[in-house]
Amino acid sequence: MKERIERLEAENTMLRKQLNEYIYYINHLPAYEYHLGKIKIEKVKGTLQLGELVEENSEQIGIHKIFVKELEIREIEGTGIVGVGVTKKKVTTSKPHIVPPEEATERIKKIYQQIKETLHIQVVPILFQKLAVKENVLEQTWKNIQVNWNHQKGNFQLFSRNMEEHLKKVKETIGMYVSPNMIVRPDIVKKVEDDLEAQIKTDWLLFGLIREIMPGVLGQLDKEDFLLDKLPSQATQELLKKIKDAYQLKHLSDSLNKLDGQIAILETLYSQLLVPLHKYGVDEVLAWDIFKASKQYFFSDFQVEFNLEIQEMAFLFENLMEEIKNIPKYLLLELALVVVAEEKAGGNP
Structure with a gap:
């Protein structure tokens, strides 16, 4: 029982340390706010990005807040892309980045x-x-x-x-x-x-x-x-x-x-x-x-x-x-x- 209590105390100390590190990290992130009224779009053919579009290899990161009162999109063409917040160029959810053995x-x-x-x-x-x-x-x-x-x-x-x-x-x-x-x-x-x-x-x-x-x-x-x-x-x-x-x-x-x-x-x-x-x-x-x-x-x-x-x-x-x-x-x-x-x-x- 004593060993278990000591282990739990050690785990608790480690968790508190990790939590404090994350709090410090989050508190020092840049913050971005976007206040938008009404947006009405007939058709999206290319890329519509509400927020920030960054390069694929960019390490830029931050807290992004998007405020849109009303958004209406009539049609998104097959190749069209709509994004909110930070979006990376040339990245799709269908093929996330991994490193296969051959690469x-x-x-x-x-x-x-x-x-x-x-x-x-x-x-x-x-x-x-x-x-x-x-x-x-x-x-x-x-x-x-x-x-x-x-x-x-x-x-x-x-x-x-x-x-x-x-x-x-x-x-x-x-x-x-x-x-x-x-x-x-x-x-x-x-x-x-x-x-x-x-x-x-x-x-x-x-x-x-x-x-x-x-x-x-x-x-x-x-x-x-x-x-x-x-x-x-x-x-x-x-x-x-x-x-x-x-x-x-x-x-x-x-x-x-x-x-x-x-x-x-x-x-x-x-x-x-x-x-x-x-x-x-x-x-x-x-x-x-x-x-x-x-x-x-x-x-x-x-x-x-x-x-x-x-x-x-x-x-x-x-x-x-x-x-x-x-x-x-x-x-x-x-x-x-x-x-x-x-x-x-x-x-x-």
Whole structure:
């Protein structure tokens, strides 16, 4: 009990320090106010920006307050863009910036190779590709992970066994919604298995980092953080984009991305499994269930030490929290792909 109290006091001290740093940072940001009356626009063809338009690589940041009494836009052409506040040129929400292995610098490629060799995985998890946008954040995060991975492999193995058993049950549930005449593709099954292994290991690492850096944050996540958008019942084109939009993902795991151009199995996955799962609300329940299981089976205590600037630390926080919510969705989609590629029978409930 005494050790637990001491740990809680240490966590409280660290949180207060981090909070004071953020308060100082926010208090010293420049502030911009925009007071607008009535704006009436017939058609937007190019870019309409209310606020400030900055270059893509600009580090400019501040607090922007937009006051618009009335805004009326009759039509936005297909290529038109409307923005409020700070907008970066040539940046779209459909393709956020990451550093894929094929585009990495030699320094990042070296870290990517270490990640795969140390974790014994075949793919570079999306988390690290996101952190690679800021090389210093990736490097320090990986150094901390290496120390904890080497010292706590036993704890991970227990976590992994429990999660594998839980995911088997999730897969069985998904199988209840599969349509007949699935496509058998052992090559895809093997690729998904590689992704599943990487996701489980990344999930364990995320729980360890977040619990140590941001104590108490995981307890604030609830089922609403795993809700999905509407999945259209008819899939005709851009199926991967439809899946990303519905699951609120900026990126898909490697095994899903490899389906680009494989229209037969992609249409089968989408129309004959994901749509039925979504129709009955099963996908949201399973995603939330996977997160709860991960949280339940995590027993490790990470030791971390970062020496990052405030902006770098905020960047790390943002990506850790985004990925802890994305991992259950990745796992759900990958399990669905396995069901499609290896099963032959089944039926709708």
